[in-house]
Amino acid sequence: MLTLYSMQRSGNSYKVRLALALLNTPYQAIEIDILRGESRTPDFLAKNPSGQVPLLEIEGGRYLAESNAILWFVALGTSLSPESRIERAEALQWMFFEQHALEPNIGAAYFWLALVKGGRVLQTHALEDWMERGYAALQVMENHLKTHDYFAARQLTIADIALYGYTHVAERCDFELDTFPAIRAWLKRVEDTPGFVSMDWRPDEVDSASIAAGA
Numbered sequence: 001m002l003t004l005y006s007m008q009r010s011g012n013s014y015k016v017r018l019a020l021a022l023l024n025t026p027y028q029a030i031e032i033d034i035l036r037g038e039s040r041t042p043d044f045l046a047k048n049p050s051g052q053v054p055l056l057e058i059e060g061g062r063y064l065a066e067s068n069a070i071l072w073f074v075a076l077g078t079s080l081s082p083e084s085r086i087e088r089a090e091a092l093q094w095m096f097f098e099q100h101a102l103e104p105n106i107g108a109a110y111f112w113l114a115l116v117k118g119g120r121v122l123q124t125h126a127l128e129d130w131m132e133r134g135y136a137a138l139q140v141m142e143n144h145l146k147t148h149d150y151f152a153a154r155q156l157t158i159a160d161i162a163l164y165g166y167t168h169v170a171e172r173c174d175f176e177l178d179t180f181p182a183i184r185a186w187l188k189r190v191e192d193t194p195g196f197v198s199m200d201w202r203p204d205e206v207d208s209a210s211i212a213a214g215a
């Protein structure tokens with residue numbers, strides 16, 4: 001049985017929950033509240049020295065961090081992972097893009113505007129950069145989606161799941177998607193996929209206290 005350490009409102013965590021739900025893969029979920037420092041306790045740091053969620057515990061006591069690495073782990077050999085060499089490389093290309101162009105900008109804006117009280121005031125200057133770079137990333141995605149339904153392999157793959165994680169919350173943190181019709185159509189295509197679950201959806205949850213108590 002897989003164990004996923006994740007935070008409900010974390011886009012990186014949601015990517016993994018979405019893939020697991022689409023694949024109907026059973027797992028146990030443990031909620032880690034990063035705003036209360038739960039990812040920085042000695043116990044959690046022993047599992048993931050980066051102190052971040054998501055973190056997947058695999059049978060045999062191995063831990064895997066980084067949302068996109070986890071996506072590959074859970075999806076390999078399924079319909080969500082492309083088969084051919086070039087299509088796998090294209091999926092990776094978009095997943096690297098997600099981590100360097102989208103997540104650090106829209107993800108950061110989402111965190112400070114939607115999750116942290118007073119975050120807008122604390123991050124006024126950084127916000128300008130995040131908006132500019134976030135819109136640039138959205139434009140790259142829009143250009144691709146004008147001629148493609150999905151990002152790789154002409155079907156829904158983990159590349160779409162990776163990009164969906166923060167694109168779908170862009171409007172909750174000041175980005176407007178009115179001028180990105182191809183992105184809006186793609187968001188809807190992802191949401192119409194059988195087995196899709198929203199970020200609010202919760203798998204049956206186990207709290208960390210009961211795990212520690214061996215329950």
Ligand SMILES: N[C@@H](CCC(=O)N[C@@H](CS)C(=O)NCC(=O)O)C(=O)O
Nearest residue numbers: 010012034051052053054066067068
């Ligand atoms: N590149 C990592 C980023 C993970 C990340 O930034 N996680 C955030 C939540 S979305 C976190 O755990 N932050 C807590 C911290 O850094 O203390 C991934 O894709 O998994």
